[in-house]
Amino acid sequence: MISVLTERCKECGICVTVCPTKVLEIGSARNRRGYRHAVPARPEKCIGCRLCEYNCPDFAIFVEVSAG
Amino acid sequence: MAVGHPLDPYLRVDRIPTMWCPGCGLGVVLGTLLRAVDRRIREGQLKRENVAFVGGIGCTARMSLYPLFDSAHVAHGRAIPFALGVKIVKPEMKMIVVGGDGDIAAIGGNHVLHALRRNADLLVVMVNNMVYGMTGGQLAPTTPRGLYTTTTPYGNPEKEINMVRLAAALGANYVARGSTTHPQLLEQMFYKALAKRGMAFVEVLSTCPEIFGRHIGFRNPADLYLELRKRVVVKARPSVEESDYSWEKGFVLGEYVDRDEPGYIDVYSEYLSRVLGSGG
Ligand SMILES: Cc1ncc(C[n+]2csc(CCOP(=O)(O)OP(=O)(O)O)c2C)c(N)n1
Numbered sequence: 198m199i200s201v202l203t204e205r206c207k208e209c210g211i212c213v214t215v216c217p218t219k220v221l222e223i224g225s226a227r228n229r230r231g232y233r234h235a236v237p238a239r240p241e242k243c244i245g246c247r248l249c250e251y252n253c254p255d256f257a258i259f260v261e262v263s264a265g
Numbered sequence: 266m267a268v269g270h271p272l273d274p275y276l277r278v279d280r281i282p283t284m285w286c287p288g289c290g291l292g293v294v295l296g297t298l299l300r301a302v303d304r305r306i307r308e309g310q311l312k313r314e315n316v317a318f319v320g321g322i323g324c325t326a327r328m329s330l331y332p333l334f335d336s337a338h339v340a341h342g343r344a345i346p347f348a349l350g351v352k353i354v355k356p357e358m359k360m361i362v363v364g365g366d367g368d369i370a371a372i373g374g375n376h377v378l379h380a381l382r383r384n385a386d387l388l389v390v391m392v393n394n395m396v397y398g399m400t401g402g403q404l405a406p407t408t409p410r411g412l413y414t415t416t417t418p419y420g421n422p423e424k425e426i427n428m429v430r431l432a433a434a435l436g437a438n439y440v441a442r443g444s445t446t447h448p449q450l451l452e453q454m455f456y457k458a459l460a461k462r463g464m465a466f467v468e469v470l471s472t473c474p475e476i477f478g479r480h481i482g483f484r485n486p487a488d489l490y491l492e493l494r495k496r497v498v499v500k501a502r503p504s505v506e507e508s509d510y511s512w513e514k515g516f517v518l519g520e521y522v523d524r525d526e527p528g529y530i531d532v533y534s535e536y537l538s539r540v541l542g543s544g545g
């Protein structure tokens with residue numbers, strides 16, 4: 198389960214670059230500061246590696262891997 | 266489903282988003298540092314109230330303002346003596362100094378020299394973004410030879426300083442070089458560094474797309490990130506000689522020094538008990 202805290206996103210695009218399965222993309226919607234924030238366009242492809250969470254400089258993405 | 270980021274309990278969330286430019290690596294340094302502190306706290310080896318952050322001046326030094334811990338933002342270059350002063354009075358504290366290459370290696374150079382020589386009980390995190398970010402991209406002592414900055418429009422003619430070599434030569438107990446392109450490795454280094462007595466010195470290569478990247482043709486944060494990732498290589502136990510870097514040759518990441526010599530606090534505790542003890 199991947200969550201984007203859209204108001205924290207600054208549109209740097211690093212999450213889009215590091216995700217190995219191309220879950221994320223920069224959408225067209227803008228947040229209050231005018232940044233086009235990242236969106237989990239293909240969440241079903243998430244493998245739970247958390248590379249986006251670790252590489253996001255703005256504490257804007259986190260991944261919860263369901264137990265079991 | 267959780268509503269907040271897992272690191273929110275350790276952040277002054279009212280100050281998020283940070284002041285850093287989009288894609289600046291500094292947020293990754295802060296995140297990995299907080300994850301390492303969190304692990305030590307959960308394992309019972311650190312008390313939250315005994316952890317404090319100190320920064321001087323610069324984009325990196327601003328990091329001290331975001332963690333929900335005691336913190337101090339002091340004069341440019343002076344974070345190390347401030348932190349050591351606290352440590353001497355309250356040895357139970359875990360003092361974490363965060364500073365840029367300018368803050369630590371340029372204006373703070375004399376302080377870091379003697380803190381290393383003393384094996385002072387501090388965790389010093391020096392973020393090497395190879396430039397003075399905050400003031401507009403001037404040449405730093407760490408800027409690799411040949412690179413363009415605001416003040417070197419024809420390319421930097423000077424040799425870069427290698428702080429890993431300096432820290433190893435002067436006697437720090439732990440010396441490592443990480444990179445924001447390898448956050449899990451960086452977290453491991455911080456985790457280990459937090460348990461050391463004496464000086465733990467961690468140099469972190471980081472990206473400043475807004476200023477450094479712009480001058481060398483990588484203004485896009487993801488492009489600069491990929492460019493730096495291409496130029497770093499991880500080694501299991503690199504020799505200190507391997508820490509010399511250049512933009513062309515690249516950068517070796519790894520743990521260069523891991524020893525357990527008495528730290529400054531040990532030396533002075535022993536000294537004081539000897540002197541005061543015999544004085545009656
Ligand atoms: C005594 C003093 N001299 C100079 C300055 C101007 N100044 C502010 S930040 C800085 C350098 C910042 O570079 P660095 O430490 O590498 O931090 P970065 O912004 O790159 O993270 C300088 C020279 C100052 N604030 N105080």
Ligand code: SF4
Nearest residue numbers: 285286289324398473
């Ligand atoms: S100037 Fe550079 S170091 Fe400072 S916040 Fe912007 S990208 Fe980061």
Ligand SMILES: [Mg+2]
Nearest residue numbers: 365366396398
């Ligand atoms: Mg700098």
